[in-house]
Amino acid sequence: MASKAAHKRLTREYKSISENPPPYITAHPSEANILEWHYIITGPENTPYHGGQYWGTLIFPPNYPFAPPAIRMHTPSGRFQPSTRLCLSISDxxxxxxxPAWEVSTILIGLLSFMTSEEMTTGSVAATETERKYHASRSRWWNSTGGGSNTRAGGPAQKGNIKAGDGGAKFRAEWPEVDKENWEWIKENKVDLATGCKAGSAGPSCGPQLGIAAGSGGQAHAVVDAVMQQRDAGRGWLFRNKLAVAGMAVFVYVLIARLLGEGKSTGS
Structure with a gap:
């Protein structure tokens, strides 16, 4: 159960993110539990995730904002292991x-920044650009069908069992309007409900199998500056680059914290 401070803080943050959502991000708390937030990241232009619909959860502790949330992304992306806790400087x-000054929007901007980098951590995976585009093209189908689990024998799993496949029940409960749009898209594109393949696709898998690409990138925390400049052309520099500024602020803060921690250890 959320503390009074956490409830008040998250209520205020929901109002803020609803009125001024960050680019490519939307989020809301569950009606049943204000500590359980659901987000959707829309893949930015000029990235392998372009057009993808990435759904995940933030599970906040009762003493938020004095402790960070657990972060998961349920939709397969080729970047993160589905429904797995992610080890990030902004996570639990x-x-x-x-x-404690960081908000839900700060956390999700940081997640998007990390997603568009190649840095590796617990819960992340390496994949080729082709594989990530493949996942992006199937993301709407995956969210609204539970990865095709709505067609499997025996019916869907329990509602909360996202990782195993729940027939899309949890996504539909949290995102009814988005789910409706997804089903219209599925029908228009004649997508096979069991496989996610569009009509005319060759082969049973209709795409590449997920593999592990060699190597990993360095520390990158700025999210597609060129995309932001195109989206916000004519606006102020700070507004155009707010994702990069937020990402760098997170990186600098963590770096300073680690240096101070090492200094204390050396002094003792």
């Missing part, structure tokens, strides 16, 4: 690095 893996 690193409570000492979390700044």
């Amino acid at each position: 893996f690193h409570p000492r690095s979390f700044n």
Whole structure:
């Protein structure tokens, strides 16, 4: 159960993110539990995730904002293991690095920034650009059908069992309007409900199998500056680059915190 401070803070943040959502991001708390938030990231232009619909959850602790949330992305992306807790400086893996001034929008901007980099961590995977585009093209189908589990023998799994496939029940409950749009898209594109293949696609898999690409990128926390400049052309520099500024602020804060921690350890 959320503390009074957490409830008040998250209520305020929901109002803020609803009135001024960050680019490519939408989020809301569950009606049944304000500590359980659901987000959708729309893949930015000029990335392998373009057009993808990536659904995930933030599970906040009762003492938020004095501790960070657990972060998961349920939709397969070729970047993260589905429904797996992600080890990020803004997640519950690193409570000492979390700044209580950070908000839901800050957390999700940081997640999008990390997603568009190649840095590896617990819960992330490496894949080719082709594989990530393949996942993006099937993301709407996956969200609204539970990865095709709505057609399997025996019916869908329990509503909360997202990882195993729930027939799309949980997504539909949290995103009814988006789910309706997805089903219209599925019908228009004649997508096979069991496989996610569009009509005319060759082969049973209609795409590449997920593989592991060699190597990993360095620390990258700025989200597609060129995309933001195109989207916000004519606006101020700070507005156009707010994702990069937020990402760099998170990176600098964590770096300073680690340096101070090492200094204390050396001094003792």
